[in-house]
Each structure stands twice: as structure tokens, then as C-alpha cells.
Amino acid sequence: QVQVVESGGGLVQAGGSLRLSCAASGRTFNRYTMGWFRQAPGKELEFVAAISGSGGDTNYENSVKRRFTISRDNAKNTVYLQMNSLKPEDTAVYYCATSAGPKPVVAAGEYDYWGQGTQVTVSS
Secondary structure (H helix, E strand, O other), X not given: OOEEEEEOOXXXXXXXXXXXXXXXXXXXXXXXXXXXXXXOOOOOOEEEEEEOOOOOOEEEOHXXXXXXXXXXXXXXXXXXXXXXXXXXXXXXXXXXXXXXOOOOOOOHHHEEXXXXXXXXXXXX
């Protein structure tokens, strides 16, 4: 059974940084794209970033480019989201998900296993 578990959320002031981690098990980790999504209160689920199985291909939502970095350590079956220069509008529950496909796609429907989410709150 595939399991996806996020950690690392919390409360941070605007301009600060956080690193989210996501550990996945139950499938051959380095074969699958991993993605991060977020959902703010009253808003729809939004793509944040994704990384291919090898780590060689990444994709970012425009508002987080140059502030967020997605990476993975296949030896640890873990993907990370380094978030810098955080803004109040980054406040959301952040979800990690794994896709059966090889490319870092943006559509949530392409991801088949999801974590429970971790709260990120950025105060102004």
C-alpha cells in the first residue's frame, strides 16, 4: 500500500522560510513524479511544484518561481519543498502527492496517492 506523509509545516513571519518534507513508501520511489499542491481557505486546490522521478525535470506555479525549490532524495524516498521569501498569500494546507506518470504534471487528477496535508501559516 502506498503511503505519503508530509511534515514541516508551521507558523512563520512574512519573508521567512520553511522546508516541507514528504516521505513516500509502497512503490519504487525513483520511478514516480512527486508533486506539491496547496489549498487556502475558501479556495480551490492549486498546483505548486512537481519533480520527475530522476529529479531532472521540475515544474513550478508562476507565483512561487524563484522563491520555492522542489528537490528529492531517492535514497531516502523523500521529496522536499524549500520555501523562501514567504508571503501571507502562501498560507494554505500543503499536500504532497505521487503520480504514476513520468513527467512533473500540474493537474491534480494525474496524481493517485495523496498525503494528509500540513498547515503553513504566514503572518504579516
